[in-house]
Amino acid sequence: MEQMKPLMTEADTVEKSVERFEYDNTIVRNFGLATLVFGLVGMLVGLIVAFQLVFPVLNFDLPYTTFGRIRPLHTNAIIFAFVGNGIFAGVYYSLQRVCRTRMFSDNLSKIHFWGWQLIILSAAITLPLGITTSKEYAELEWPIDIAIALIWVVFGINLLGTIIKRREKHIYVAAWFYIATFVTVAILHIFNSFELPVTFFKSYSAYAGVQDALVQWWYGHNAVAFFLTTPFLGMMYYFLPKMANRPVYSYKLSILHFWTLIFLYIWAGPHHLLYTSLPDWVQSLGVVFSVMLIAPSWGGMINGLLTLRGAWDRVREDVILKFMVVSLTAYGMATFEGPMLSLKNVNAIAHFTDWIVAHVHVGALGFNGFMLFAIAYWLVPRLYSTTLYSKSLASVHFWLGTLGILFYAIPMYWAGFTQGLMWKEFTPEGVLRYPNFLETVTRVIPLYAARGVGGTFYLAGFIVMLYNLLKTAQQGSFLANEATEATVYKNVSHKGEHWHKVFENRPILMMITSLVVVSIGGLVQIIPTLLIKSNIPTIASVQPYTPLELEGRDLYIKEGCNNCHSQMIRPFRSETERYGEYSKSGEYVYDHPFLWGSKRTGPDLMREGGKYPNSWHYFHMRESTSMSPGSIMPNYGWLHENELDITNTQDKMKAMQTLGVPYTAMRISNAPAELKEQAQAIADNLKAEKIEVKSDREIIALIAYLQRMGTDIKK
Amino acid sequence: MEVIYVLLAISLSVSLLFLGVFIYNLKHGQFDDDYTPSVRILFEEKGKKQ
Numbered sequence: 001m002e003q004m005k006p007l008m009t010e011a012d013t014v015e016k017s018v019e020r021f022e023y024d025n026t027i028v029r030n031f032g033l034a035t036l037v038f039g040l041v042g043m044l045v046g047l048i049v050a051f052q053l054v055f056p057v058l059n060f061d062l063p064y065t066t067f068g069r070i071r072p073l074h075t076n077a078i079i080f081a082f083v084g085n086g087i088f089a090g091v092y093y094s095l096q097r098v099c100r101t102r103m104f105s106d107n108l109s110k111i112h113f114w115g116w117q118l119i120i121l122s123a124a125i126t127l128p129l130g131i132t133t134s135k136e137y138a139e140l141e142w143p144i145d146i147a148i149a150l151i152w153v154v155f156g157i158n159l160l161g162t163i164i165k166r167r168e169k170h171i172y173v174a175a176w177f178y179i180a181t182f183v184t185v186a187i188l189h190i191f192n193s194f195e196l197p198v199t200f201f202k203s204y205s206a207y208a209g210v211q212d213a214l215v216q217w218w219y220g221h222n223a224v225a226f227f228l229t230t231p232f233l234g235m236m237y238y239f240l241p242k243m244a245n246r247p248v249y250s251y252k253l254s255i256l257h258f259w260t261l262i263f264l265y266i267w268a269g270p271h272h273l274l275y276t277s278l279p280d281w282v283q284s285l286g287v288v289f290s291v292m293l294i295a296p297s298w299g300g301m302i303n304g305l306l307t308l309r310g311a312w313d314r315v316r317e318d319v320i321l322k323f324m325v326v327s328l329t330a331y332g333m334a335t336f337e338g339p340m341l342s343l344k345n346v347n348a349i350a351h352f353t354d355w356i357v358a359h360v361h362v363g364a365l366g367f368n369g370f371m372l373f374a375i376a377y378w379l380v381p382r383l384y385s386t387t388l389y390s391k392s393l394a395s396v397h398f399w400l401g402t403l404g405i406l407f408y409a410i411p412m413y414w415a416g417f418t419q420g421l422m423w424k425e426f427t428p429e430g431v432l433r434y435p436n437f438l439e440t441v442t443r444v445i446p447l448y449a450a451r452g453v454g455g456t457f458y459l460a461g462f463i464v465m466l467y468n469l470l471k472t473a474q475q476g477s478f479l480a481n482e483a484t485e486a487t488v489y490k491n492v493s494h495k496g497e498h499w500h501k502v503f504e505n506r507p508i509l510m511m512i513t514s515l516v517v518v519s520i521g522g523l524v525q526i527i528p529t530l531l532i533k534s535n536i537p538t539i540a541s542v543q544p545y546t547p548l549e550l551e552g553r554d555l556y557i558k559e560g561c562n563n564c565h566s567q568m569i570r571p572f573r574s575e576t577e578r579y580g581e582y583s584k585s586g587e588y589v590y591d592h593p594f595l596w597g598s599k600r601t602g603p604d605l606m607r608e609g610g611k612y613p614n615s616w617h618y619f620h621m622r623e624s625t626s627m628s629p630g631s632i633m634p635n636y637g638w639l640h641e642n643e644l645d646i647t648n649t650q651d652k653m654k655a656m657q658t659l660g661v662p663y664t665a666m667r668i669s670n671a672p673a674e675l676k677e678q679a680q681a682i683a684d685n686l687k688a689e690k691i692e693v694k695s696d697r698e699i700i701a702l703i704a705y706l707q708r709m710g711t712d713i714k715k
Numbered sequence: 716m717e718v719i720y721v722l723l724a725i726s727l728s729v730s731l732l733f734l735g736v737f738i739y740n741l742k743h744g745q746f747d748d749d750y751t752p753s754v755r756i757l758f759e760e761k762g763k764k765q
Contacts, residue, residue: 097756098756168755170751170752170755172752172755172756173752173753238756241753241756241757242756242757245757246757247750247753247754247756247757248753250749251749251750251752251753252749254753255749
């Protein structure tokens with residue numbers, strides 16, 4: 001064994017000098033504070049949306065507080081505000097220390113901080129207003145998308161600048177994870193945000209139908225990978241050894257699972273689209289890579305848990321380590337479950353059910369939440385040069401949180417299995433046992449209530465933590481600039497080193513390599529479906545939406561209907577019996593954006609057109625329980641009051657035309673007349689059923705769209 | 716659909732390249748010094764006031 005040889009080479013070539021400098025703790029404290037504030041907000045909104053499914057009255061009959069609009073508010077607040085700020089706090093603290101330098105630029109740090117908070121603020125304003133692209137976890141409209149890209153680049157420059165000016169020759173594993181996070185999220189965000197603006201608050205996705213779905217879930221899945229996972233693994237590799245005061249179990253394993261993870265993750269996105277109209281080979285590719293992902297994922301979990309080997313007696317005492325153990329266990333469970341859910345036979349039952357909601361919350365509440373809590377308990381006393389105010393309160397938080405996760409996850413798994421089985425159950429005579437979808441909804445409402453209780457536990461624990469951390473901060477004094485010193489290396493050659501050190505010492509090379517590695521996966525899957533016509537069979541009878549239907553579709557997007565209703569009938573007998581002919585990719589060619597949805601809290605709407613009379617929709621949208629007693633759908637009374645805004649109809653059609661929808665110039669110029677004619681026909685039809693409504697109301701456009709849905713193929 | 720085979724070939728060769736680089740280095744003892752960095756981060760906060 002050539003023991004320690006590379007180390008000696010390093011020592012030989014390094015010219016040493018000691019430098020004194022200060023770590024910037026202010027930026028860490030600011031991001032930390034934002035984490036706590038937005039954690040509270042995000043979880044509160046989560047609790048509200050959870051209870052809205054039990055008590056629909058909590059929708060308050062207001063547009064701004066309906067489930068469809070504030071469910072995205074919850075997910076965005078948790079992912080980008082709570083977890084996002086948490087990542088930045090963790091990164092800014094650990095990066096300075098593993099690089100033994102202050103951040104590259106204090107100004108960039110400040111721009112990053114305030115820019116990110118402004119983005120969050122604009123999200124908090126626009127989402128309740130119904131300004132949304134409808135694409136999950138990418139709902140924010142185009143001006144905010146641009147702001148996100150800019151601020152993300154500011155973060156990236158600061159991150160890479162810090163790594164370049166580091167005083168430590170070796171780049172610690174945590175920093176690689178941060179680099180991969182930056183690079184990949186940048187690609188994902190930009191690629192998925194290709195959209196054509198119509199107005200300042202409205203844009204259409206550049207991709208249509210199947211392609212939009214593929215790009216969206218390539219983004220969506222990798223947002224989980226590179227926003228909710230890699231930065232957390234990076235933080236684990238710094239904070240866990242510090243918390244346990246022992247080196248990571250295997251540094252070698254950290255190298256291996258890092259590269260494997262970033263290489264495999266990018267291929268897994270199509271597992272969100274199994275049994276859909278996505279080409280089969282893309283689906284299979286997604287499944288295979290999803291199953292393989294268990295290896296690098298568990299590599300990370302095992303490396304974390306085994307770091308605590310020989311220290312398990314301390315886990316019993318130390319609440320911070322307890323949080324970390326639950327966090328890593330939740331990561332292990334979620335990354336075992338993920339590949340299982342990616343198997344087509346499991347996915348057939350689990351997809352569109354609350355099983356998925358349970359799955360993501362094991363990850364979010366367990367892995368992300370608990371790791372951020374552990375870091376907060378570890379970090380705040382250090383930033384304030386004191387000790388934690390109360391260990392017993394932290395312990396109370398730990399148990400409230402752990403029970404909260406269990407009370408959340410178990411009912412949701414139960415609900416998921418219940419839905420999956422009820423949707424598919426046939427009687428011996430061969431008809432659906434539960435032909436009325438509503439039965440499958442009312443059956444799981446008690447489980448939704450139990451989930452709400454779990455969420456309440458979790459939030460209660462969080463509030464206990466806020467109090468504990470506030471008291472901790474009060475009893476200490478904030479150390480804005482932490483003095484330190486480091487030995488500086490100079491003129492180090494890379495000759496004869498560990499192959500991986502070539503990357504470790506060259507952040508730009510490392511960045512480019514990561515970029516190449518992650519791009520391969522994305523390009524292989526996306527380019528062919530974009531290019532190959534045979535993947536998208538065109539159906540002659542499928543025609544573009546009429547101007548009124550287009551406006552109705554935009555209302556569908558605005559109200560976030562896709563949060564509860566899918567538009568994707570999978571080729572199962574249970575689905576074709578219930579909803580009608582299964583979905584064909586050619587039916588979506590004019591859908592910018594696609595609206596397949598990912599959850600069936602309500603029934604699929606793919607073939608909604610013509611199922612019910614206009615009057616049914618009129619009453620159902622005004623008060624859902626009037627047509628479906630026991631329904632938990634919100635009431636949309638304002639659609640019956642509001643006048644339809646048609647000032648941009650022609651611009652919208654022009655934008656669609658640019659994106660390849662075959663509207664003729666004549667049809668666009670004639671659009672207002674065509675729109676009014678169709679609206680009048682619907683109003684007249686309603687009048688025949690003794691419903692007096694003006695033809696220029698929003699509800700008319702929505703009815704027009706709902707009645708069009710999935711009918712073209714029947715022509 | 717031919718482009719799929721091209722793209723699969725590219726991605727496979729990249730994967731194999733990674734595997735090759737890994738095996739080569741494993742056999743040439745390049746992983747011997749994969750411990751120090753993990754210990755080094757534990758000793759870094761001994762700064763004096765400026």
